[in-house]
Amino acid sequence: MNQEEMIRDVRKRLFEMQDTGYRDFHARLIPTVEKEKIIGIRTPILRKFAKEFGKTEESELFLKVLPHQYYEENNLHGLLIEQVRDYDKCLEELERFLPFIDNWATCDLLALHMMKKHRDIFIREVFRWIELDQPYTIRFGISMLMRHYLDEEFKTEYPEKVATIRSEEYYVNMMRAWYFATALAKQYENVLPFLEKRQMDVWTHNKTIQKAIESYRITSEQKEYLRTLRIKK
Secondary structure, eight states: OOHHHHHHHHHHHHHTTOOHHHHHHHHTTOTTSOGGGOOOOOHHHHHHHHHHHTTSHHHHHHTTOOSOSSHHHHHHHHHHHHTOOOHHHHHHHHHHHGGGOOSHHHHHHOOOGGGGGGHHHHHHHHHHHHTSSOHHHHHHHHHHHHHHSSSTTOOTHHHHHHHHOOOOOHHHHHHHHHHHHHHHHHSHHHHHHHHHTTOSOHHHHHHHHHHHHHOTTSOHHHHHHHHTTOOOO
C-alpha cells in the first residue's frame, strides 16, 4: 500500500466513525479550525482506533504525512506519537508535528506519559519550545511543565519561565493561567508569591485567580485570600 492509498483508507475509516451532531458541537469549541475540516469523532472512539491502528505498518507511513487535511487526522497523528516508546524517536516525531498544530484541543491531547522516565533531559526541550514564536508550540511546552513538573520534579525556575512569557495570543495566556492555577493546587506556598508580587500581565494574573477559585483542589481559606489579590483594571 502506497502513501496515497493509505491516506484514502484511513480517511474512509475515520468518516465511518463520524457523528455529525458532535461535529457541530465541537466545532464551536475550536474556532481556529474551519468546520469543514472537522469530521466529528468522539475522543474515546478515536483513541481506540489509534491504539489498534498504531500496531500496523501503515501507522508508520501515516506519521510521515504532514500536513493533514482533517482535524481528526492531526489528532490521530498526535495519538500515534503518544505510542512511541523510544525517547529520541518520540522527540523527532514531535519536532515534525508541533509546527502543524493549529488549535488548543490537538495541542492538549498530547500527554506523553513516557516522558516521566526522561524528565531530566526532556526539560531542555520544554524550555526551548516555550521560547519559540509559535503559539501552540509554546502552549504545548507549558502543558508539559504542568503535566510533568509540578510534583516531585518541581523547581521554582519552572513557574518563573511561564511568568516571564509575554504574548498577545489568547490560547497561550489561557494555558499560562491554567498552569498557575494547577500549580497553586500542588505547590501553593511556592507559587503564591508570583501573584503577590504581580509577576504576570494583568489578564493572566486575574484569570489564574479565577481558575484557582473554581478549583476544588484549592481550600476555602486559600480562595478567600486569592480574591484579595485580584488586580482592578
